Amino acid sequence: QQQVKQSPQSLIVQKGGISIINCAYENTAFDYFPWYQQFPGKGPALLIAIRPDVSEKKEGRFTISFNKSAKQFSLHIMDSQPGDSATYFCAASMIMGNQFYFGTGTSLTVIP
Amino acid sequence: DTEVTQTPKHLVMGMTNKKSLKCEQHMGHRAMYWYKQKAKKPPELMFVYSYEKLSINESVPSRFSPECPNSSLLNLHLHALQPEDSALYLCASSHQGQGVIDTQYFGPGTRLTVL
Numbered sequence: 010q011q012q013v014k015q016s017p018q019s020l021i022v023q024k025g026g027i028s029i030i031n032c033a034y035e036n037t038a039f040d041y042f043p044w045y046q047q048f049p050g051k052g053p054a055l056l057i058a059i060r061p062d063v064s065e066k067k068e069g070r071f072t073i074s075f076n077k078s079a080k081q082f083s084l085h086i087m088d089s090q091p092g093d094s095a096t097y098f099c100a101a102s103m104i105m106g107n108q109f110y111f112g113t114g115t116s117l118t119v120i121p
Numbered sequence: 122d123t124e125v126t127q128t129p130k131h132l133v134m135g136m137t138n139k140k141s142l143k144c145e146q147h148m149g150h151r152a153m154y155w156y157k158q159k160a161k162k163p164p165e166l167m168f169v170y171s172y173e174k175l176s177i178n179e180s181v182p183s184r185f186s187p188e189c190p191n192s193s194l195l196n197l198h199l200h201a202l203q204p205e206d207s208a209l210y211l212c213a214s215s216h217q218g219q220g221v222i223d224t225q226y227f228g229p230g231t232r233l234t235v236l
Contacts, residue, residue, distance in 0.1 A: 043224060052125075052211050052227035054235065098163050107152050107171060107215060107223055111163035 013098050013101050015112025022119050026085040030115045032099035039101040047096045090120045125228035133234045142231045144195040144212030152217035153195040158209045158219050202235045
């Protein structure tokens, strides 16, 4: 059973556009939601993370929006650049736990 | 410093070989993880060590044998692997302390090919 559902599977965006990736979860015990960025042949790198006590967190061009009642969270990449082309994974965990549940990933391509 | 290092970067082995993957972190983290990742898929958890003790084994075949010699090092011993075990093997670590968000930091991975 997939604990975290992620969409879309792939996304193509023009340079300068907004990329939006969505995730949904069922387990209300989850209280930590990181996003990872992975380039081909590399390990996932932590991009940004949020806890459910806030509805939005912004770091540079990257913003997480969190809707606790809907059990959904999303990553927005503003002014998308070709260098943002990568696979993005959302994840969920219990903050004091050591097991991450990953979404299925979104392959983002930003066209120059 | 949030670096997790892994060696080797690439490994090609036959089905009868014995090899080991190594992982190291110097962030003072007390939890370390092995993941397996197939192309275009999310990482799959294999093992978790917490304070140098194996705390999670996700029903991984015995041809994979983890070892945690100390809090900074994690090994994965490989023996009699199958071609379907070819994948990117990722190591991660996290703080695992009271009152600390347990973010996992990943290494660059070892690309394993089993012939």
